[in-house]
Amino acid sequence: MANMVRRRSTSARLWRFGLYALLIVAALVYLLPLVVMILTSLKPLEEIRAGALLSLPSTISFEAWIKAWSTACTGMRCNGMSGYFLNSIAIVVPAVAISTFVGALNGYALTKWRFRGANLCFALLLFGCFVPFQVVLMPMARTLGWLGMASSTTGLVLVHVVYGIAFTTLFFRNYYVSVPDEMIAAAKLDGAGFWRIFWRILLPVSGPIITVSVIWQFTQIWNDFLFGVSFAGFDSQPVTVALNNLVNTSTGVKEYNVDMAAALIAALPTLVVYVLAGKYFVRGLTAGSVKG
């Protein structure tokens, strides 16, 4: 688009120059917090107290990282982030797998077997994308208590599956709508049933939307704080809750380098996913909006 900038007059050149300058400055602003985080996590504490936010560390030290991982205090305990990191993995893996699978089945049943009331079903499910979770916190806390799942990672898996299904169903439904119905009709004539069509026809073409759904659910659940802080016990806290506790633990000296290393540890998994599969990440973000 915008190919009217063909003439290379002086003013056009100036405009291009200004454009690039602006975009690069903006990029630096967006990068600044990440750069400061990395620099601070590699500096010894004395250097941080001396100021100079942006100066390079005189010697690179990974001590803060090691401390954040294994011995930093989060509240009353001083075992670092490692255990909570594993908690997050134990929550994320089953929750992502289950919610994606259920979303795929829902999307399939709602688009390729349009029973009466299918649209109403979808509309009812969809509202789960919008409900402010504050409305469900107290009842959920009671329910988890009755189920004996309070303060466990199993409870958090349940919570994330329950409120993730709305999104995954939306993703898969919008994707399967565009799979030609003729393919399904032909398979039915050949005698293929519900499950066979799902495994043999729909799933093989679902690669991209599975990626979108997995990435979306992964980032949502990994980054969740509200459910974690509301429902987790000391032993089942996810990494975000531990990070918040670590930063707010006010015993002894404030160790900014350890704080930053811990923040980076909490951020790394989603950052890696974003860098590796950014395209799908964007698609997930925009799935519910532009395309609707």
Next chain:
Amino acid sequence: MSPHVSSPRVGGKGRRRSLAGQVERFLPRLVVAPSLAVALFFVYGYMLWTFVLSLTDSRMLPQYDFVGFAQYARLFANERWNVAATNLVVFGGLFIVSCLVIGLLLAIFLDQRIRQEGALRTIYLYPMALSLIVTGVVWRWLLNPGLGIQALVRSWGFEDFTFNWLVDSDMAIYTLVIAAVWQASGFVMALFLAGLRGIDDSLFQAAALDGASLPRIYLRIVLPSLRPVVFSAVMILAHIAIKSFDLVMALTGGGPGYATDLPATFMYAHTFTRGQIGLGSASAIMMLCGVLAILVPYLYSELRGQRNG
């Protein structure tokens, strides 16, 4: 959100129905049923439950002595709630407008055949992949007057430079705006960029042939055709703003005092730490009303737009 009704019904009718066929016929419904049951209980049931709790005198534990709408009256008379609600309007308004302006400008600039566009896009968008807790922790460090940006600029020789909003109860709410805009504006950029790419090139060429200038083309042709994107962006951003909880917890903790409380933190504090479940539930219901107030007009216009083609 586009009920797609034109596809032909396939299978079913006019075939002999064995028992297996009967099961097969109900299978799609059986597959969707658990999810629907889950939604009915965990979303709609809980909404009702919280509403019921908001009509009771529950304190440390839920109990069911009904007091009518007394909790709502208490809520509206509560100074801290009024601060939280006002904060949401200020924070939400500034957050949405800033994200829209920055996102739109970045998208338009990126759409000028920029070299390394992919790399720049990646940089603008990466904060969206972070947890708001991480964002809060980082910005709390950057905005720390003693060691953060204020100290940095002072060390450059501007001794009088002051940027201590984090500890200033009148200004602290704006630190939330800064961090939230940093996190979400790249996302709005991505939305707008997708919208811009969807505009027909010939529109541009025709307008350029007519001698329209670039800014004029953007104002008169591009912006109006981006209206649906603006609409969705506002919807999503407003939703983020109403739900904002993590950021406040990590960046300001609601402080100084309760100067940066938002409804989400108010609700959490009263329900889980202050033993005021009835009042907390009433505030949760008010948040739901806020979301509905945005959602219903949005869905209405979406559906109407579809019906009109």
